[in-house]
Amino acid sequence: MSQETKTEFKNRVFGCVIVKSINSNFNADFTHYPRTLPDGVVYSTDKALKYTIKDYFRKIGNDQQLFYVKRYNDKMNPITLNDTYKHIFGSYPKAPVDKYCLFYFDGEDAKGVLPKVSKKKQVTDYFKSLEPDSLLIKYQKDFEALAGKDALVIEESKVEKPNAETEMFYYTQKNVIKTIDGNLDEIKQICEELENKLTGGINKFEVLKNLLTCLDIRLFGATFADGIDKVNISIHGPVQINHGVNRFMDGKGEIINEPYTEDILSPFASKENAQMSTIGNQTNLKEGHYVFHFSVNPKNTEEYYAMINKDKSAKQFLSSDDIDKLKEAFNNSVTALDSSRKIGSENEATVWIQLKEGSKKMLPSLTELVIVNEEREMDFSKVCEVVTQIKDDIEKVEVFYNPVTTKISGLDKCHNIKLYNILNNDEIK
Secondary structure (H helix, E strand, C coil): CCHHHCCECCCCEEEEEEEEEEEECCCECCCCCECECCCCCEEECHHHHHHHHHHHHHHCCCCCCCCCCCCECCCCCECCHHHHHHHHHCCCCECCCCEEEEEEECCCCEEEEEECCCCHHHHHHHHHCCCCCCCCHHHHHHHHHHHCCCEECEEHHHCCCCCCCCCEEEEECCCCEEECCCCHHHHHHHHHHHHHHHCCCECHHHHHHHHCCCHHHHHHEEEEEECCCCEEEEEECCEEEEEEEECEECCCCCECCCEEEEEEECCCCCCCCCCCCCEEEEEEEEEEEEEEEEEECHHHHHHHHHHHCCCHHHCCCCEHHHHHHHHHHHHHHHHHCCCCCCCCEEEEEEEEEEECCCCCCCCCCCHHHCEECCCCEEECHHHHHHHHHCHHHEEEEEEEECCCCCEEECCCCCCCEEEEECCCCCEEC
16 A cells, blocks of 8 residues: 555554563563662563564564664674665665756766865865875865866756866866866765765755655654764654553552572583583563553654655655554564563553544553552553543543453443454454
8 A cells, every 4th residue: 555545643642551571571681680660660661662563563564664673784793874774775865956066978968966065175174084095185176176266156957068078077267168087986986975075965855754664763753863974863753652660569559579580501511621511590570560651643743744745746644554553563562572581471451542633632651550450450440530531532442452361440431442352353342
């Protein structure tokens, strides 16, 4: 389905994703211990949940283009941000140019090569930045002439074929053609580097448009700071996820945090001639129920789409199809991540509170409003109280859970609510 035929998603949403972790370690710190707050409560970063979502998109929805996933080069090393962009989209798009000061003649046509450059000092500084033995230094005087008053800046359409059989040339203020002789590849390299340094030669709007074709960026945004080509773009994504906090409580209202460590034996020795193989350890959480609050606000990216949609032939937006994929990942991504350290961590429930289009109501974080007792019954009564206060602004409330393994309570008075089986999306009557 093409982007043009999709429906734009305009509603604001609040909700939470609940992850059950039993004899598992959903989000370890660098000591391989479950992360804990200063008061000892187990928690998970939002990055851990986002990782499972992107991994789910990659494994299950492999037709989706993703940007922020790890890729490797032929030496099995992770590639850079710059290389990731070029791997997906190719070279950076050039900014549109009207006037040039250097042209290339291929024997038939003359084309602009270097747009109008800045002050002579900036060109001189560029050549000073080169290594002393660089082959490019010999062209310094030619390019300084381009940056000075000797060069005539004209539109590409007004360039005439030079009489001489030349390749690189420019016009003086007296409309006289002067040539730059030398190695064509070397001259083109200087042109490309000067263009990027002096004219802002990369079309950032096209870069933005390309980035927003990636599902993970359309949802979560991006901080794109490419130090090599000096492209800096910050996208505030519509989907924001808070840290997940363990809300598993005993009968006294105290949160239960019970991590444990066990020894494990490696089949390999740590050094030659050792009489025993290496002994290690791993730490798990006996049981926890992480509650991640999330929000969806399409207006976060509204200004970016306004910038790139001036070209009506390539309209982009956050679509209902994107949101459907997000909800599917909220319900399945943790369960689908079947690594040895994550087995036992599963998607337990998702609460989706969708406001009517145009509503300006705000909901507090749901993390502190959810309680899971020792019978694994989820109490949503405080969530229901919040929803009831703004019931006229609610379009729908959806709760996904597995009725075989999970009990829920406190939602019987919620406005416009539907319950679904998290495994198959069938409505629970």
